[in-house]
Amino acid sequence: MVDPLERIAAALDRIAPPPPASDDALRHPAYVWRDDALVAVRAFAPLPLDLLIRVDRQKAALVDNLRRLAGGAAAQDVLLWGARGTGKSALVKAAVGAVQADGGTIALVEVKSLAALPHLFARLASVPRAFALFLDDLGFDGPAEARTLRSLLEGGAEARPANVRLIVTANRRHLVPRDIAEQSVAAAGSLPGAGHGNGAEPGAINPRDSIDDQLALADRFGLSLGFHALDQDGYCAIVAAYAERYDLEFDAAEAINWATRRGSRSGRVAWQYVIELAGRAGRSLG
Secondary structure (H helix, E strand, O other): OOOHHHHHHHHHHHHOOOOOOOOOOOOOOEEEEEOOEEEEOOOOOOOOHHHOOOOHHHHHHHHHHHHHHHOOOOOOOEEEEEOOOOOHHHHHHHHHHHHHHOOOOEEEEEEOOHHHHHHHHHHHOOOOOEEEEEEOOOOOOOHHHHHHHHHHHOOOOOOOOOOEEEEEEEOOOOOOOHHHHHHHHHHHHHOOOOOOOOOOOOOOOOOOHHHHHHHHHHHOOOEEEEEOOOOHHHHHHHHHHHHHHOOOOOOHHHHHHHHHHHOOOOHHHHHHHHHHHHHHOOOOOO
């Protein structure tokens, strides 16, 4: 007689979907790491670098770093931090595209979860190609996640292979969420012994521990690039560059009003305004 549990297990194996097959890691310019498989991006169409305005220093530094990686030379892990909508994600894609256009053997891989990184490192380590692993808008729910990534970046048993570097975007330079920082500062003032040097009670929890973990993580990135909110002239310059590229007419006063109503002057808002212009003209930007 067959054990009923064995029969159930065999039945489950038969109905379970097969593991997804990865696309060729040498063929495509960009991928998404999904369900332990490399899935090729259907239409990788990064912006031309010259459409990214007022970030010349950041462009030069990131492109140079990716060229080193593509050429097999030492390269840094990169943190791009700063105000939302200022072109961090667009620059990552544009820089990879520029290096590829110059013949660099590099691919972009978008990663959604820190937990996926060890398996991805193992998958890419033996591939004769460079990979920029892109973690967009990184945030942490707790100190343990920060420690995990810190270990992967440097010094851990599962550190990333030589042909792989991490490219991370975040809204804050030190990857510390504002609410955590504010709560920790408030808590520091209420701890026994606060403000008295080493007078805190033995065993008291240091409210800065979680912040220090994340500060230590930010230090692991050899290249840190800041992005700042645009002034009005910078915003209008971006709109003008887009409008020229797509042969669209625009009114500067209307463009400024568009940004004012959205409460932000940024490359993202400029692009949204250009989409509006193209739509009015019955044009496609594809």
